[in-house]
Amino acid sequence: MARRKIIAGNWKMNMTPSEAVKLCAELKELVKNDDVDVVYCVPAIDIVPVVEAVKGTNVEVGAENMYFEEKGAYTGEISAAMLKDAGVKYVIIGHSERRDYFKEEDALLNKKVKKAFEAGLTPILCCGESLEQREMGVTMDWIRLQIKSDLVDVTADQVKELVIAYEPIWAIGTGKTATTEQAQEVCKGIRDCIAEMYDDATAAAVRIQYGGSVNAGNAAELFAQPDIDGGLVGGASLKADFGKIVNY
Numbered sequence: 001m002a003r004r005k006i007i008a009g010n011w012k013m014n015m016t017p018s019e020a021v022k023l024c025a026e027l028k029e030l031v032k033n034d035d036v037d038v039v040y041c042v043p044a045i046d047i048v049p050v051v052e053a054v055k056g057t058n059v060e061v062g063a064e065n066m067y068f069e070e071k072g073a074y075t076g077e078i079s080a081a082m083l084k085d086a087g088v089k090y091v092i093i094g095h096s097e098r099r100d101y102f103k104e105e106d107a108l109l110n111k112k113v114k115k116a117f118e119a120g121l122t123p124i125l126c127c128g129e130s131l132e133q134r135e136m137g138v139t140m141d142w143i144r145l146q147i148k149s150d151l152v153d154v155t156a157d158q159v160k161e162l163v164i165a166y167e168p169i170w171a172i173g174t175g176k177t178a179t180t181e182q183a184q185e186v187c188k189g190i191r192d193c194i195a196e197m198y199d200d201a202t203a204a205a206v207r208i209q210y211g212g213s214v215n216a217g218n219a220a221e222l223f224a225q226p227d228i229d230g231g232l233v234g235g236a237s238l239k240a241d242f243g244k245i246v247n248y
């Protein structure tokens with residue numbers, strides 16, 4: 001069965017709640033497409049108004065992060081149950097900015113992935129190499145380590161629902177996109193890794209996005225690759241261009 005493409009915007013720390021509602025209205029007609037899944041991953045404070053703003057449209061809402069504990073004394077954190085109750089469907093886990101600036105490590109991310117599934121959320125699990133790692137020729141070793149560590153004790157049935165975002169760190173927010181060949185090669189490598197860890201059916205089902213300076217000009221070629229099932233889009237998700245990416 002063909003995998004359904006998934007195109008998700010990562011708004012990062014942009015958009016106040018009122019700006020968020022305005023952006024949803026501006027993008028509403030532009031992102032219409034019943035053939036792909038469209039997701040806005042938004043800052044926590046925007047979740048409630050954005051869920052309301054996209055009601056009745058083809059857009060689903062995602063969070064940019066969550067904590068793995070059920071509830072309690074974790075000041076400043078947001079639980080999976082809170083996200084689920086607010087109408088969130090997806091949650092980004094392990095974005096390179098969280099790994100880098102907030103020192104989130106794979107053991108923590110593994111707990112988050114498991115908790116997200118337990119709560120009925122779909123994780124968008126990010127992985128990707130630095131420029132230094134690419135130049136040293138260890139890209140796939142690094143990514144395999146991330147995937148294997150982040151998916152400890154995650155079942156095949158869960159992985160079939162999972163979204164993995166391959167995001168080379170050197171391509172995020174830099175305007176420097178990976179070549180189509182580089183992106184396809186790593187996305188295939190991730191699928192092969194899933195086949196080794198689970199089985200061919202699981203590898204065939206998991207959706208793998210490319211992220212890193214995706215724009216209206218390069219989306220079509222990237223998304224046409226056999227192992228690229230859509231994109232995680234940062235900068236270009238905040239403007240009308242996102243509609244062109246969704247309708248690549």
Ligand code: PEP
Pocket residue numbers: 010012167171172173174175211212213214232233234235236
């Ligand atoms: C991202 O933040 O996940 C991302 C890919 O950003 P950009 O599209 O701006 O490179």
